[in-house]
Amino acid sequence: MNGRMIVLAALLCAALPAAHAQVPSGGPPPAVGVATVKPHAVTETQSFVGRVQATQRVALMARVTAFLERQDFTEGAEVKAGDLLYVLEQGPFQADLAAKQASVAQAQAQLDNAKLAFDRASTLLRTPAGQQSAVDAARATMLSDAAQLRAAEAQVQQSAINLSYTEIHSPIDGKIGRTTVTLGNVVSPASGTLATVVSQDPMYVVFPVPVRTLLDLRHAASGTTGGNDAFRIRLQLPDGTTYGQTGRLDFVDNTVGQSTDTIVLRGSVANPLGPGGRPLVDGEFVTVLLEGAKPAEVLAIPRVAVMTDQQGDYVFALDKNNRIREARVKLGQATPILASVLSGLAPGEQVVVDGLQKVHPGEVVAPQPSAPQPATSGQPRPEKTALR
Numbered sequence: 001m002n003g004r005m006i007v008l009a010a011l012l013c014a015a016l017p018a019a020h021a022q023v024p025s026g027g028p029p030p031a032v033g034v035a036t037v038k039p040h041a042v043t044e045t046q047s048f049v050g051r052v053q054a055t056q057r058v059a060l061m062a063r064v065t066a067f068l069e070r071q072d073f074t075e076g077a078e079v080k081a082g083d084l085l086y087v088l089e090q091g092p093f094q095a096d097l098a099a100k101q102a103s104v105a106q107a108q109a110q111l112d113n114a115k116l117a118f119d120r121a122s123t124l125l126r127t128p129a130g131q132q133s134a135v136d137a138a139r140a141t142m143l144s145d146a147a148q149l150r151a152a153e154a155q156v157q158q159s160a161i162n163l164s165y166t167e168i169h170s171p172i173d174g175k176i177g178r179t180t181v182t183l184g185n186v187v188s189p190a191s192g193t194l195a196t197v198v199s200q201d202p203m204y205v206v207f208p209v210p211v212r213t214l215l216d217l218r219h220a221a222s223g224t225t226g227g228n229d230a231f232r233i234r235l236q237l238p239d240g241t242t243y244g245q246t247g248r249l250d251f252v253d254n255t256v257g258q259s260t261d262t263i264v265l266r267g268s269v270a271n272p273l274g275p276g277g278r279p280l281v282d283g284e285f286v287t288v289l290l291e292g293a294k295p296a297e298v299l300a301i302p303r304v305a306v307m308t309d310q311q312g313d314y315v316f317a318l319d320k321n322n323r324i325r326e327a328r329v330k331l332g333q334a335t336p337i338l339a340s341v342l343s344g345l346a347p348g349e350q351v352v353v354d355g356l357q358k359v360h361p362g363e364v365v366a367p368q369p370s371a372p373q374p375a376t377s378g379q380p381r382p383e384k385t386a387l388r
Contacts, residue, residue, distance in 0.1 A: 037349045050288040051283065052286060053282060064165045066089040072084045075179060077176060114138070117138045204268060211262065233269060235289070250267060299341045301341055
């Protein structure tokens with residue numbers, strides 16, 4: 001038994017140097033990719049919820065009472081200004097116009113006769129048979145007949161206007177909706193809207209902005225001379241795609257909503273006709289991206305360097321000895337590649353971009369320049385305000 005123990009003790013003593021040799025005594029510091037904190041040109045973007053609105057909207061209504069005889073449009077089609085849309089029964093209005101025109105002819109004949117009588121009375125006044133009273137009576141009759149002629153002509157004009165109301169034309173270019181009255185029904189001014197035409201190009205987009213945000217936007221634009229032109233508008237459609245046309249800000253409301261503390265802004269965006277129709281539809285909800293027209297110089301770091309926990313955003317920064325420290329940062333606007341830094345870092349500092357998973361605070365690392373980050377599909381940090 002003692003012999004076996006001696007042998008085991010000898011084997012253990014022989015193994016200890018070998019096991020000790022497998023324990024590393026220390027190696028080079030881990031290599032990490034770093035980026036320098038420095039100013040970058042960043043297009044600042046704010047995101048809001050907005051609604052598309054037509055620049056023009058017309059409710060077509062009947063202006064006389066008559067039967068609806070014809071509909072000369074296809075529901076949902078685009079129409080041009082002046083296109084004939086509805087035709088009402090015209091017979092009664094044509095007959096009324098003819099009667100009023102006959103009254104004009106009668107009044108004209110009476111006036112012509114009165115002028116002749118006045119001329120005769122005026123001629124006789126130069127002879128002993130003439131009387132001033134006869135001239136005065138003839139003149140009064142002539143003036144009365146002239147007034148009756150003007151009244152008859154006004155009646156003709158009114159009848160012609162009523163006849164023109166039997167044809168309803170589109171006052172604007174746009175898209176017409178459904179008709180609310182079918183053929184054969186009597187329509188009148190009390191019938192309400194027959195159909196609605198809304199313009200198609202350009203379109204408005206209206207969106208509410210918190211007053212504090214509006215003040216920040218005005219402050220950002222104070223260094224420029226562009227006013228509303230210091231901003232541009234991009235839209236994201238309900239399916240998440242980015243609309244290809246860029247709009248401009250053209251209106252800021254003059255009243256703040258008391259219940260929401262927001263103010264309404266409006267932009268104008270082109271809505272050209274494409275193979276699948278026009279992309280923007282009146283009343284549609286969209287995401288409005290309000291961008292600065294010119295990039296701003298801001299302190300920025302790659303977005304991949306930013307990590308987040310329950311306390312907020314932080315990065316791994318290097319001190320002068322290349323030792324990792326955890327730096328809490330406050331971020332501002334961001335692009336798919338860069339995030340602007342409002343506080344927590346100073347220009348010239350280095351932050352870890354590559355190898356974040358293999359390092360921890362307090363560790364000394366070997367910094368190396370990081371590879372350029374490819375563009376991603378990430379979106380700016382949104383500040384969404386629902387449109388009410």
